[in-house]
Amino acid sequence: MVGVKANLFDDVNDVLIDQERLQERIRELAQQIEEDYSDVENPLLLCVLKGAFIFLADLTRLLEMPHEVDFMAISSYGAGTTSSGAVRIVLDLKEDIAGRHILIIEDIIDSGRTLDYMRRNLLARSPASLRICTLLNKPSRRAVDVPVDYIGFDIPDEFVVGYGLDFDQIYRNFPFIAVLKPQVFAGEPEDE
Ligand code: IMP
Ligand code: MG
Numbered sequence: 001m002v003g004v005k006a007n008l009f010d011d012v013n014d015v016l017i018d019q020e021r022l023q024e025r026i027r028e029l030a031q032q033i034e035e036d037y038s039d040v041e042n043p044l045l046l047c048v049l050k051g052a053f054i055f056l057a058d059l060t061r062l063l064e065m066p067h068e069v070d071f072m073a074i075s076s077y078g079a080g081t082t083s084s085g086a087v088r089i090v091l092d093l094k095e096d097i098a099g100r101h102i103l104i105i106e107d108i109i110d111s112g113r114t115l116d117y118m119r120r121n122l123l124a125r126s127p128a129s130l131r132i133c134t135l136l137n138k139p140s141r142r143a144v145d146v147p148v149d150y151i152g153f154d155i156p157d158e159f160v161v162g163y164g165l166d167f168d169q170i171y172r173n174f175p176f177i178a179v180l181k182p183q184v185f186a187g188e189p190e191d192e
Pocket of ligand 2: 049
């Protein structure tokens with residue numbers, strides 16, 4: 001097989017958030033969301049692919065209220081650990097969201113550019129409400145101000161992987177949030 005490493009776990013430098021803390025915090029978020037949406041009919045949890053797919057999968061199973069899930073894929077140009085800031089939609093919703101209550105489910109907010117773009121784009125479709133829930137937040141990296149309603153964890157300015165988040169499409173399967181060993185990034189192009 002091509003590109004298969006002996007053991008992905010060997011690339012981990014540090015586990016930032018373990019499985020237990022993740023699950024505990026996601027239970028709290030689910031409870032909060034359920035309280036806040038108690039009077040809201042059939043909200044739509046809108047998962048930002050690919051990074052948020054595991055977060056959504058855990059969150060949706062903890063919610064007892066009726067709700068729908070749907071998916072959008074956004075791509076920021078550029079590979080590696082920094083994005084260029086240019087954003088485009090690569091997979092859009094089929095359904096009209098006018099009058100719907102939308103809760104965006106995101107893996108991480110870094111510069112804020114992706115969610116700012118997505119938020120503007122969705123607001124133009126006249127939803128009844130639009131809120132944002134992110135598992136991770138890097139406040140020190142924010143370049144664009146985005147209103148965030150639910151945050152799992154604030155984390156320092158470090159590139160993290162696992163629980164849906166990737167480095168060059170790998171490591172999404174880790175059941176925890178981790179920082180990789182520096183040598184994994186060797187050969188990465190310098191920041192623009
Ligand atoms: P933005 O800078 O807020 O637009 O972040 C955009 C996207 O970059 C996120 O949705 C992630 O897909 C990715 N990203 C940002 N920081 C990290 C990280 O630490 N690990 C993995 N992906 C990241
Ligand atoms: Mg993402």
